[in-house]
Amino acid sequence: MTERNVPFFNYPALFAERGDEYVDTLREVMARGAYIMQKDLIQFEEELADFLGAKHVIGVADGTVALTMSLKASGIGAGDEVIVSSHTFVATAAAVHHVGAIPVICDCLPDSMMDPASAASMISEKTRAIMPTQLNGRTSDMNAIGAIAKEHGLKIVEDSCQALGASFGGTKAGLFGLAGSYSFFPAKTLGCFGDGGAIVTNSDDAAAAIRQMRDHGRGADGKVRAFGHNGRLDNIQAAILRLKLARYDDAIARRRAIASRYQAGLHDVAQLLLPPAPDSDNLRFDIFQNYEIQAENRDGLREQLAAKNVGTIIQWGGWMLHQFDDLGLRAHAPYAEEMSKRYMMLPMHHMLADDDVDYVIEQVRAFYA
Known part of the structure; x- marks a missing residue:
């Protein structure tokens, strides 16, 4: 075959393939002055929830914020142990660390997914959750992980940042526990033009807590009720993601x-x-x-x-x-x-x-x- 140039990922082409549409979208959003938590974000959250068959999607600043807030919403905190796979990005363990918990590392399988037997072997009296990484667009064996969680009374908190749209047994990645996380890094299957992320949940209480958490702890009335984060998904990125989601x-x-x-x-x-x-x-x-x-x-x-x-x-x-x-x-x-x-x-x-x-x-x- 004639020699070709095949870069690992073609970032310029990511814009060029639909450049006019992206520019038109940016122009329309910026002309409205709609930069933070405007209708574009709300519409994207609703449309992504429909795609996933989920009750709530909350746009956040990036995948690491999504992981951290998912853990907090699941009640994981100081002194708890959370089992994560060794084959994952450091952000998985960092999110556990940043909520005061302790990441405990288990092995992976030949398909790169968490090894359920290894995860079970790492359980201690302090273990409170298992955090499988749904890696490379594939889900872990959620039947086995679910059985382990049920037997030991553990929560499942998913790092599904690489698996938006993947499923196991008909259930989408991100929906096996109280909350799941996604990343919209540009090279992801659904990527924006910067950092971005989202959390998915079917819990009304968790969704309300996460929405408050991502906006400095403010409730819908603007009153601060807890210490939170500046962890919102930018409205401009939400508009781009909405265009791509279609x-x-x-x-x-x-x-x-x-x-x-x-x-x-x-x-x-x-x-x-x-x-x-x-x-x-x-x-x-x-x-x-x-x-x-x-x-x-x-x-x-x-x-x-x-x-x-x-x-x-x-x-x-x-x-x-x-x-x-x-x-x-x-x-x-x-x-x-x-x-x-x-x-x-x-x-x-x-x-x-x-x-x-x-x-x-x-x-x-x-x-x-």
């Missing part, structure tokens, strides 16, 4: 088609472990936020792909959560330890052309030939 199903369908193409082109390469293919599991609907593989001689593969103008990354710099020694976290994650030497991500976003995907496949196959 075509979100198309973006998910395209990602799943790309994942199927990778699967067809790479499934017989013995040196690779691919993520589960679309529709390989009748319980799950994966949205493929990322296409994370495990590869023999990973660093050599990445070097060769870079030489052929194919961008790859190792998620979060190549460190699992338990490998941040300075954080002093209690952990048992032997599989994640080994996986850290093998895992990497191939380009995955809805703007990739079939020829781009085929070129990546060709270069990977050539490396191992």
